[in-house]
Amino acid sequence: MFDHLISKAQLGRFYSHLRGLGLDEIGPYAKGTTSLIFRARLDEKNVIIKLQRPDSPRQNFAREAEIIKAVEPFGVTPPLIAYGVFEGLEYLIRGFAEGEIIFYAELEKRHLFEIVEKTALLDRLGLDHGQIQGGKHIIIGESVYLIDFEKANWRKPKNLTSAMAMIFLNDNYISRRVREKFGVDESFLREMRNEVRIYKRTGQLSGLLRLLSRL
Structure with a gap:
């Protein structure tokens, strides 16, 4: 998989x-634009190496x-295990987020609430993930995790609004699946747009949570 890159x-x-470092069962997993990604085992747990x-x-x-160390106490992302430099190349090791990316996952109502909870938490911390709308960085499993904070920064955040746009308001594969599964109609989408505007202006989540509870 990586023969032409390393x-x-x-x-x-x-x-x-x-x-x-104590890892075993190491093997290639994926590749990104700036990283080679491996999967391994550490103390009977799955880990990812970038x-x-x-x-x-x-x-x-x-x-x-x-950034991972700053947000991991809140359960937003799997914990950081190690950071280092090998032959001039940076690497980091973190826990493996069990589940599927949101693009493929079967979303349940509880997942929607957890996405709101965790993206709103990042907003309150002042950390913008920067890649929420891509659909590759929200993992859906027993828990919801946000991964890959490579482009994240402490700037004006728009995590929750980006997530709601991707899941409900924009026209894409994810939103079409969600609308069909939950029977979302135009009235619901109008209310969602209004609640997102209220959240952007005031930071209040109550109206958005009430709206999701109706699904």
């Missing part, structure tokens, strides 16, 4: 480094690690 020799040395791609000049895992 040499077998360097990959072998990285695996040896990870085994020295390694800076050798062809990427961006070094921002240290900042991402600090």
Whole structure:
């Protein structure tokens, strides 16, 4: 999977480094624009390792690690296990978010409330994830997790409004599935737009939560 991005020799040395940290069952999992992603086991738990791609000049895992540490007490994202540098390449290790990305997941009502809870929490912390609307960074399982804070920053946040736009208000694959499953009509969408405006202006969630409770 990564043969054209990292040499077998360097990959072998990285695996040896990870085994020295206590990881086993290490294998490639996915690749991003700036990282190579591996899955492994640590103390009988699944973990994810993100390694800076050798062809990427961006070094921002240290900042991402600090952000994860700041929000992990709130259960928004799996905990940070380690951050380090291997042969000039940054890497971080975090817990694995069990579940499916929202694009494929079967959303239940409780998931919608948890998405509101966790995106509103990030808003209150003043942290903007920056990639909510892409649909790849909300994991739906027994719990809801937000992952990949690589582009997150302490700036004016719009996490909840981005999530509600993706799930209900915009016309996309996710919103169409949600509308069909929950029987969402135009009246509901008008109320949703109004409640999102109220939230943006006042930070109040009560109206939005009441609206979701009707689904």
